[in-house]
Amino acid sequence: MGKSAKFFKRPTRKEKAVMSLTKGTAETSLFDSSNSTTTGGQKGHSKTKDVLSVTANPTIAKKSTISSAGAHPPKASLAYKMQLNGGVKQAVKDLEILEDVELESEDEDMDEDHDTTTHQSSTGSGSKAAQANKKKNENLDKTKPRLDYPEASEINPANRPPQEWPAQGRVEFIDYETRYRPGLDLVLRGVNCSINPHEKIGICGRTGAGKSSLTLSLFRIIEAAKGQILVDGIDISTLGLYDVRSRFSIIPQDPVLFAGTIRFNLDPLGTRPDVDLWQALEDSYLKEYVSAMEGGLNAMVLEGGDNFSVGQRQLICLARALLRKTSLLVLDEATAAIDLETDALVQAIIRQKFRECTILTIAHRIDTVMDSDRIMVLDQGRVAEFDMPAALLADQSSIFYSLAKQSGNA
Template identity: 60%
Template sequence: MLELSLISVERIRKYSQLPAEAPELVQNCSLSRSWPEQGMVEFKNYSTRYREGLDLVLRNLSFRVLPKQKVGIVGRTGAGKSSLTLALFRIIEAAGGQILIDGEDISQYGLYDVRSKLSIIPQDPVLFAGTVRENLDPFNSHSDQEIWRALEHAHLADVVHAKDEALEFVVMQGGDNFSVGQRQLVCLARALLKRAKVLVLDEATASIDNSTDSIIQESIRKEFKDCTVLTIAHRLNTIIDSDMILVIDGGKVAEYDTPGNLLADKTSLFAHLVEKAYNINSVNS
């Protein structure tokens, strides 16, 4: 028993020695309340790795996303798509280069300043033990009317209205009393409520059914038309109508152009990925 208990002590000691993240706030260096106003995102010769001593997972990435553009991000498994999202939210820090949002180098500011101004709908929806209201508005900064409007646009209002407690309905840890699709719609409602100028979808529709996928895509096209949207794609049909397609291969920018131009070039990696997906779907049909 003593030997087993000492494992806990060992783990606590190890965690206490982990390198800390960057500070949440940087004194005398804060972003304006309205930042970002436009939503322009630029990677300039950006490189990163998961830990010191490991190989780079992103290598000299350089591309620019203009305000209000919708960009689909594709690539083979392990190409570095999700690493790009982690870099944008500074879960992993730069090994070289910069990420600029509206011309501001995000590495110069506190983590809270940066992360609180961006929205994400992740592949695995995150719900906390608490009420529906607390899950959507944890800082209690929105009115009931705004919350119901977000639920309406996320096609969840009827589900919440059906609960006797409505917004006070208690969500179990991990959202176990909601279906997977409903959990993802809660994350969509959370993003709708926040109204950030930059939205990231990290394979948000990979594990849900086609009908819920259609709801999310429709809501994003309608409600985020004035926002910059970066979509990491699992289903290529969800990003085929994007303004631009970014193809990542081996942690580098392989292609960055409009879907029409890339599909017209039969030698492009994107055209190959679309053809492969089409052939797989044809076989499954």
């Protein structure tokens, strides 16, 4: 079992009891150390050692009664401060030792679990436990950061796309397959589809069908295991990551804002004049609100955009996409976290301002993609259906019809 698994291991009842004991005695140790006077400082320090001797041996669960000293004499203020500083340092050391003890205890329990699973598998009675253990390791692999796997270079000097690429926004998936990590199951299987320039595509499917994986593949967050993605005839796997990601726009489900000014959030590279920034804000119905803020474009945005509502954050992200003027826009459930009124506003802006743009919309609510040119229905990583909404709704045996019926749109 991997070393990192100990951070995900669910504590047993016994461990919970030990942790409760150690936390309680450690907190008491800190309180006692900070309240020790000059006359009782050495006594308080010895009590801290007594507490540590209990908590460092989790098998000995005995109660410790620690009393604190009384009021501090005025004349001993300097000595009290020195004693307080020493007491806090000692308590921190105690907590560090306690943490090491808890981690060692978890390692021992995990070794016992591993031995038990091995024994059960060898006798033929632990097949289910072995399968569960394998599943747990696979889940840990998915949650493990991808930093161990180096990404492609930002720029491929041998193959740079034209400055105007993508001019049309044609997207083709050719026998495309991908997985999140080598050794894991495929999340997209044999995807073949062609999306025409300026076409509005709604992508839907049940949970785990591969909707988000499709957009991650387009931005090369995950790489191809097989097949190609062509954008205006260029295989994106031959390009550098910067050339791919800087040419597409995405409005995510959770709007992303950075600590800084509104100007920085709209145009991080500072390449656009103020008139373009104000026009983008006007097109996203934020000009009046930003104009009323102190500083206008230079008004501050808190970390994560905490001084804006969720709907306003999404509109700022929309204004950022308007500024980029790319030919390919991905809406990854962009209106899932906002109210219906703001949802309708965002949809209206998209229809008006992105008419000449190819749009791929990950559907959270079926009604948001009912006016799409075509609907792509994914099922277990495959393209199960790909047709106009009316044609899919006319077929009562289609997956899209069942999804629309569940949401009250059929």
